Every structure is written in structure tokens, then in C-alpha cells.
Amino acid sequence: MTARYDVVIAGAGVVGAAMALALRDLGLKIVVVAPLPPAPASPPARAAPVRPIALAAPSWEMLTAQGLIEANTGTPIETIHISWRGRFGRTVLSAREHQLPSLGQVVDALQLEQHAFRSVAPFHMAGEVEHWTSNGDPLTLAIRNDAVSNTIETRLLVLADGGGLGPLETVHDYAQVAWFGTVRTTRPHANIAYERFTDEGPLALLPFGDRYAFVWATSSARATTMPSDDEAFCAALAGTFGERLGHFHDVSMRACIPLLLKRARATDTSGVIVIGNAAQTLHPVAGQGLNLGLRDVCQLAAAISSSSTDALGSAAFVAAFGKQRRIDRAATMRTTDLFARLFASSGSLVALVGSIGLASIDALPPARAFLARRMLLGARAIP
Ligand SMILES: Cc1cc2nc3c(=O)[nH]c(=O)nc-3n(C[C@H](O)[C@H](O)[C@H](O)COP(=O)(O)OP(=O)(O)OC[C@H]3O[C@@H](n4cnc5c(N)ncnc54)[C@H](O)[C@@H]3O)c2cc1C
Known part of the structure; x- marks a missing residue:
């Protein structure tokens, strides 16, 4: 039957x-x-690269309550620093400003799966x-x-x-790939996440244990020329991010995937x-x-x-x-x-609008509060 x-x-x-x-x-x-x-595989292949996932507080609470995540296994994000390489305008979201214990937690997607x-x-x-x-x-x-x-x-x-x-159905091909893995920096992360927009795509550095996990979107064309050598890869990463965190070193095995909506x-x-x-x-x-x-x-x-x-x-x-x-x-x-398209645009008018947008968010506490709630709660943040 x-x-x-x-x-x-x-x-x-x-x-x-x-x-x-x-x-x-x-x-x-x-x-x-x-x-x-x-x-x-036998003998085991090298460890798979960490694919970091930033979980908003409601997702974290749900997965913890269901037993899918053990307490204390994530790394809390206390501050998110959002900037645009080579342009003016940046904004900082902080858990303390919004009376939250954290803005999210970072875990490894592979372990979670x-x-x-x-x-x-x-x-x-x-x-x-x-x-x-x-x-x-x-x-x-x-x-x-x-x-x-x-x-x-x-x-x-x-x-x-x-x-x-x-x-x-594919709605948009960003002509980008996302590289992911982990890396160490000379300066410790202090639970600060960075979202750095560049003309090629965004670079996210997420606090992960005693390291940073990265998700780095570059043009698809660059995927074929990205250095396989660890030191050269770190230099390319530092060239995109800048010097705020000091020297990048000890990059893990990494992988990349194409980005489509x-x-x-x-x-x-x-x-x-x-x-x-x-x-x-x-x-x-x-x-x-x-x-x-x-x-x-x-x-x-x-x-x-x-x-x-x-x-x-x-x-x-x-x-x-x-x-x-x-x-x-x-x-x-x-x-x-x-976010993915605006900040990857090289047009000067679009660049100006984006820069003004970031600067305005930074200057307006209600706009910062809205952005923080939007990232945490989705449409429930819309009044
Ligand atoms: C680089 C990167 C970074 C990301 N960062 C974040 C982040 O910071 N925060 C965030 O919220 N999201 C992030 N995401 C997105 C997140 O990873 C995905 O949204 C999420 O993993 C999707 O989970 P899922 O269970 O819907 O699908 P999947 O993980 O794809 O699972 C689908 C499952 O279905 C099974 N399956 C397939 N076909 C069949 C079938 N015919 N019958 C039965 N089973 C089947 C597969 O084996 C698989 O196990 C990121 C994604 C990437 C690529």
C-alpha cells in the first residue's frame, strides 16, 4: 500500500x-x-573551506531552540562598519546603540548543514x-x-x-564570483564586521573565532587570474580592504561560486x-x-x-x-x-548618490536604527 x-x-x-x-x-x-x-573521501581531502553565515538574532534564537546550533558556538557581531572603497561616506551600526546584545552571530554553514x-x-x-x-x-x-x-x-x-x-529562473547575472574562507589579521577583530563595497563587488569580513571569515565578491573575469599562492592572495585581499586591520596572513583553503539572482x-x-x-x-x-x-x-x-x-x-x-x-x-x-548593483556601479552620479546615502544614514540615528532592524527582522522592520 x-x-x-x-x-x-x-x-x-x-x-x-x-x-x-x-x-x-x-x-x-x-x-x-x-x-x-x-x-x-579516503584518505580525507584537505579540510573544506569555511563558508561563513551571519545569522540575525531571530534566526540564531530559532536554530538554538531547535538544537541545530549549540550555545556559544557562534561569534557575535557587535559592530558593523559599512564603507565604500575610494569614495566618501561610511556608516557604523552598533549593537549597543540599539540596546541589543549583538547584531548577529557568525557560524560555519558547512557544520550547520x-x-x-x-x-x-x-x-x-x-x-x-x-x-x-x-x-x-x-x-x-x-x-x-x-x-x-x-x-x-x-x-x-x-x-x-x-x-x-x-x-x-535567473533574474540577474552579477558577472561576479564570491570567494570564501578564513584569514588572520595583525589586529584582532574585536567583534567588528566590515562590509566594504568596491567597484568589483562587496567584501565582507566577519569575526569568526580568533580569525576573520571572508566573503569576497570579485568580477568573474578576475576569478581566472586570482593568485593560488596564499601570500599573493592575502596581498590581493589587503589591496581591496585597505590597512585598517594590519597585515593579512594564514589564509585557509578557499573556494568560489558564481553569483546570480x-x-x-x-x-x-x-x-x-x-x-x-x-x-x-x-x-x-x-x-x-x-x-x-x-x-x-x-x-x-x-x-x-x-x-x-x-x-x-x-x-x-x-x-x-x-x-x-x-x-x-x-x-x-x-x-x-x-546593494549589489548600486555600489558596483562606476557611474559618477550613482557613486555620488551612494556616498550621500551612506553619509546620510550615518548622520541620522533613525536611519541607522531602521537599517539595523531591516537586517535583523526583514519586512517586520517596515512600520
Ligand atoms: C558565499 C555565501 C555566503 C552566504 N552568507 C549568508 C549569510 O551571511 N547569511 C544568510 O542568511 N545567508 C547567507 N547565504 C545564503 C545561505 O547559504 C542560503 O540561503 C541557505 O544555505 C539556503 O539553505 P536551503 O536549505 O534553502 O538550501 P540548500 O542549502 O541548497 O539545501 C537544499 C537541500 O536539498 C537537497 N535536495 C536537492 N534536490 C533534492 C530533491 N530532488 N529531493 C530531495 N532533496 C533534494 C540538497 O541535497 C540539499 O541538502 C550565503 C550564501 C553564499 C553562497
């Missing part, structure tokens, strides 16, 4: 795992369909959702695990697969809800992608817990969720896209 569920979650990344954990006490029949991670996967073991079905058919209620899903195919049914399918299943083509058809990176993938500037995905999780969990089981996946349920999430998703997408 075909197994039947109330909710099937496709994907056990951080968003899929957080979704499953948010539903675990609701008395629903749920399953998380996700492929097993690849077996570790491994922990997320392990935490869904009680609900896990190994495999990948291949496709689904809807001939009314319920949906029928085809699951493939290696060469074996299987069929299950569900009232609601939550796609948290990062964008493989419901294909994403993508959005799900047709979100939220009947019986199917798309969350996290499966709904959109953003430029990493301002560190909003996972925070936005976790706000999807919070609102979907609240909607599911206040719905009758029979109504899960109904057209009305799916449409109501889409409506609830529209403003936050659109505003976050627009803000990160604006």
Missing part, C-alpha cells in the same frame, strides 16, 4: 531541517526526503523527490534512491531543495509550497538568504499549526501563505539586489 503523509519536505538543508523540527510536535505525519551525503542533516534522522527517507502528480488531493510523489523508485502520497509538499526541482518560476501551485533557496537565491551581500528562508519556516509552521489537517495543501492554504510572504521576499530581494 502507498504510504500517505500530511507533509513531505524535500531537502534536509538548514531550511528543510528547521521546517521538520518546527512541525515535530504537531501530531502530523511528516517525512523529510533527502539524499544521503557523499561518503567522506551537517548538523541539520543529522537532526532529521527520525523523519528521514533517503532519496530524491523526482516529480509529483496532482489529480486532486493528495499529491503522488515519485522518490528515487539509487536505482530504486518508490511512490508516496501527501497533502502538502514543501520544496526546500535549494532550487533543483521547481526550476529557478534567481527566483522560482511558478511558486506555490496547489499542494506545493516553496521555501528557502528553492524560492529565491540572493547575492550574499548583507547576508540575507538563510535568514529569509528561516522566516519562511516560521510563518509556514504557524500557518500549518493553525490549519485543520484536511485543509493542508488546499489552494486557499497555499495562496494565503504566498500572500503572507510576498512583501518580505520582494523587499529582501530588492534591497540585496540594490
